[in-house]
Amino acid sequence: MSAPKVAVVYHSGYGHTAVVAESVAQGxxxxxxxxIVLKIESAGQDFSEMLDAASEADAIIFGAPTYMGDISAPLKAFFEASSKVWFVQGWKDKLAGGFTNSLSFAGDKAHALNTIFTLSQQHLMIWVGAGQPGGAHSNSDAGENNVNRMGYYIGVATQSDNAPAEVTPPAGDREFARLYGVRMATTAARFK
Ligand SMILES: Cc1cc2nc3c(=O)[nH]c(=O)nc-3n(C[C@H](O)[C@H](O)[C@H](O)COP(=O)(O)O)c2cc1C
Structure with missing residues (x-):
């Protein structure tokens, strides 16, 4: 059996979500x-090749920073362009997942993840949640090295400070993203 293909389609304005995307790809x-890492550069770009590449995959993970309480506009533009695929049900029964990164610990990241989840269900895809227990049940759980330190289950949520992407989001968040990549690849293999 050939290795399952997992597309990671993401936007990152300032590099922090890109770090998360690379961790997912490593996983x-x-x-x-x-x-198959597909970086969205701008809302105005031509998405045709990217849509074709995503359609080749067994699973698609969508990622974006949370801007103003929702996914960033370039990923939303990609979602709207994916209506072309919706008309032919090209992503039906593929696995789907999502991640988002933002400055605040909450920051309305759940809303951004719900936008990604909704898109996946419009495409009749099969959603794979974050798959990690944990979450901050006490202050000691919330440390930078902990996986799922903010307690998100629908998808992967990470947090970065106003500092360069080389140092933030921290190790626990990168590991959360890596483990999600592992989860998606192994689940896709089971479905194949
Ligand atoms: C236009 C804009 C809106 C933002 N809105 C939010 C927000 O609603 N919640 C939040 O926690 N952070 C918000 N932030 C902070 C970003 O999510 C944060 O800087 C993140 O690391 C950006 O990811 P990127 O480097 O991949 O672009 C916003 C940043 C920008 C530029």
Whole structure:
């Protein structure tokens, strides 16, 4: 059996969400899958090739920073362009997942993840949640090295400070993203 292909379609304005996307892609590799990393540059770009590439995959993970309480506009533009695929049900029964990164610990990231989840259900895809227990049940759980330190289950939520992407989001968040890539690759292998 060939390795499952997992597309990671994401936007990142200032590089922090890009770090999360690379961690997800590493996890896909670690889980025996082949990542197809597709970076959205702007809302105005031509998405045709990217849509074709995503359609080749067994699973698609969508990621964006949370801006003004929702996914950033370039990922939303990609979602609207995906209506072309919706008309032919091209993503039906593919696995789907999502991640978002923002400055605040909450920051309305749940709303951004719900936007991604909704898109996946419009496409009749099969959603794969974050798959990690944890979450901050006490202050000691919320440390930077902890996986799922903010307690999100629908998808992967990470937090970065106003500092360069080389140092933030922290190690626990990167590991959360990597583990999600592993989860998606191994789940996709089971479905294949
Ligand atoms: C236009 C804009 C809106 C933002 N809105 C939010 C928000 O609603 N919640 C939040 O926690 N952070 C918000 N932030 C902070 C970003 O989510 C944060 O800087 C993040 O690291 C950006 O990711 P990026 O480097 O991948 O672009 C906003 C930033 C920008 C530029």
């Amino acid at each position: 896909v590799r670690d889980g025996g899958g082949e990542p």
